[in-house]
């Protein structure tokens with residue numbers, strides 16, 4: 001039995017994510033986790049919310065709530081939506097947890113001991129009225145480039161130019177509106193990533209099985225221009241992990257917190273400890289996944305993320321792990337995904353353009369979205385959601401191919417043989433040919449799923465459903481029955497077993513429908529079809545079944561048009 005540690009990039013706490021975010025990380029990670037479990041492997045699948053940083057503080061202020069309260073509420077919202085999409089996380093944690101606080105401080109202490117942290121004096125904008133330093137997003141002013149009057153300290157939203165707060169004309173505090181600002185000296189900790197360049201380069205070069213998208217992004221950051229830069233890992237903020245050197249105070253760093261990009265990936269590890277603590281397990285139980293001196297040397301660790309997150313996961317987080325000098329598990333494989341666009345443009349939170357995760361579940365069950373998103377996953381390039389394509393794909397693949405097969409077989413059997421697996425007859429050449437085709441396709445499906453080739457996996461699964469339909473069409477038991485009811489019984493017996501087989505194979509993609517089918521077949525045996533012929537005999541003669549309610553319904557043209565309009569967003 002193999003052991004798989006799987007993490008999905010952790011979504012930021014503010015606001016509800018759209019379908020592009022879902023398919024960019026959580027959903028393919030869930031597909032892989034469900035597949036590995038179905039194969040009988042041991043899986044620990046983790047995700048969490050990324051809660052620190054100024055956007056959370058600003059969003060909480062906007063909502064008129066203390067930031068801790070805001071984050072707790074938004075975590076519950078995201079947790080509920082993830083459950084709605086059937087994310088099978090073993091734990092959905094929080095980067096603001098006590099476990100992550102301690103682990104982040106621990107890593108900082110180790111890195112400091114290894115000479116990889118430097119204290120740097122810096123000039124930063126200080127607001128006398130607010131009595132605090134103002135990080136990038138707390139300062140606004142006029143853009144020196146285009147004259148836009150509410151450009152943020154880090155970037156102008158109008159012309160997209162990257163800015164430094166000191167570039168702004170007539171800067172003011174976004175907390176109080178005060179213009180009484182001055183430059184003051186403050187000290188920050190910098191992680192000396194440049195010292196780790198050779199070690200990182202060697203490690204990335206050893207990953208010859210990584211997708212080109214992943215390694216090319218990593219190598220670009222590592223070698224282009226001046227190469228890997230040292231980075232500030234602290235901020236003058238209240239909300240975050242307080243700066244400590246292990247469990248000791250850090251003189252000169254009072255009142256400062258670690259910058260969110262430093263503590264967020266450490267949450268992957270802390271989340272395992274949260275999982276152990278929440279389930280009455282010991283430290284040994286989570287460390288056997290994360291520490292190679294505690295049993296994790298045989299763990300395969302796979303990370304899923306959007307391409308924008310690749311640099312942090314190939315460079316910054318490995319610096320933290322390698323630099324600590326401790327035997328933490330490094331990632332074995334990174335599945336980086338491209339972007340999903342929405343109907344000729346981009347998803348836009350501010351303009352309400354596109355379908356957001358909560359809205360999606362209000363209009364259709366999770367399986368419809370899971371199937372479309374995964375079968376159109378943005379892997380080798382960006383992909384696009386259109387309502388026409390969504391409607392066509394759901395109606396054809398799910399309703400016409402899979403749903404119709406199940407309906408025809410179970411209803412025909414009920415009317416001619418009753419709601420039991422019928423006896424009599426034997427398999428002939430047609431059945432042997434079907435078993436041969438299914439065997440070839442199922443082995444290909446396993447190969448694609450193991451390789452995380454999401455679209456190819458979906459294509460193979462669809463072909464497996466189609467093979468059953470073609471068999472049924474060619475065997476035509478409703479015709480056979482008139483002349484030769486015994487042979488018709490054998491054909492229907494095989495078709496009923498195919499429904500169970502489809503439930504097992506499809507469960508990583510469409511878990512709810514798979515469960516409905518297994519329940520209808522009144523079968524507890526969900527073992528993987530290592531031997532297809534044997535699997536097609538899993539439902540014995542005389543076993544009872546029931547005709548399931550419509551597994552998938554069709555999307556009408558009226559619905560499609562309504563939704564198209566509803567989610568088009570407000571034009572600017």
Ligand SMILES: [Zn+2]
Nearest residue numbers: 143146156159
């Ligand atoms: Zn501008």
